[in-house]
Amino acid sequence: MSDQAFLNLVLSRDGAVATIRLNRPKALNALDADTLRELARALRTIRRDDGVRALVVTGEGERAFCAGADVAAMAEMSAAEGYDYCRLGHEVLGRVESLDIPVVAAVNGVALGGGLELALVCDLVVAADSARLGLPETNLGLIPGFGGTQRLVLRTGLARARELIYLGTVVPATDALAIGLVNRVVPKAELVQTAAALAAELAGRAPVALRQAKRATRAAAEAALVTGLALEIEAFALTFASADRVEGLRAFLAKRTPDWTGK
Secondary structure (H helix, E strand, C coil), rough: CCCCCCCCCCEECCEEEEEEECCCHHHCEEEHHHHEEEHHHHHHHHHHCCCCCCEEEEECCCCCEEECCCCHHHCCHHHHHHHHHHHHHHHHHHHHHCCCCEEEEEEEEEECCCHHHHHHCCCCEEEEECCCEECCCHHHHCCCCCHHHHHHHHHHHHHHHHHHHCCEEEEEEHHHHHHCCCCCCEEEHHHHHHHHHHHHHHHCCCCCHHHHHHHHHHHHHHHHHHHHHHHHHHHHHHHHHHHHHHHHHHHHHHHCCCCCCCC
């Protein structure tokens, strides 16, 4: 398993545990289209390797697990391009979620927007005590577009998810633990070791039993999730076609307060 073929991520393997490390630290590991496509390629490599029994997903650098979608890129997109970008994000993150093996997110810094949505498709989430998590898309005139409106409800419940999404609230790791958004919070210096140890423990379990446990627990919500994800794509497309989306993204890039018009 080699990382030489990738520009925006590093794929490695230690025994039965594979690791995908998003590697765009200057962009806070944002998920632009190229990175999403590379992530899809890495997942194909993992699927073809029968020796991999668990996966860790994390980010490079001290600041971010993943700061979300690429705001600068979205600011230049047409409504049709935004729709395609949303569909791409859904497809790739869905591939993470559908892996037969357990996936552990090691949240080493901020996990915002698409970054939190990436963590939400992982089976278990371990966060550094300095991490901050949230879906702040409404601040940009958008809604979460990579599955967040559906998976956050499943993770935290409807009332809590609505509060976080409507207000675009970003919460510290300890608060995320309290509401069930993450499974464990550890000192930042211990994050890599903790996530690796957890993944190794999972990799040592009976593969068939884990695969079927994952399949069964996913079935508990999957039927409703499929419908909700399709609705989210339509809703995201409507926000992406709005003047408020253009204003929100431009204001963010210009570091000013947006002037919403409701159009």
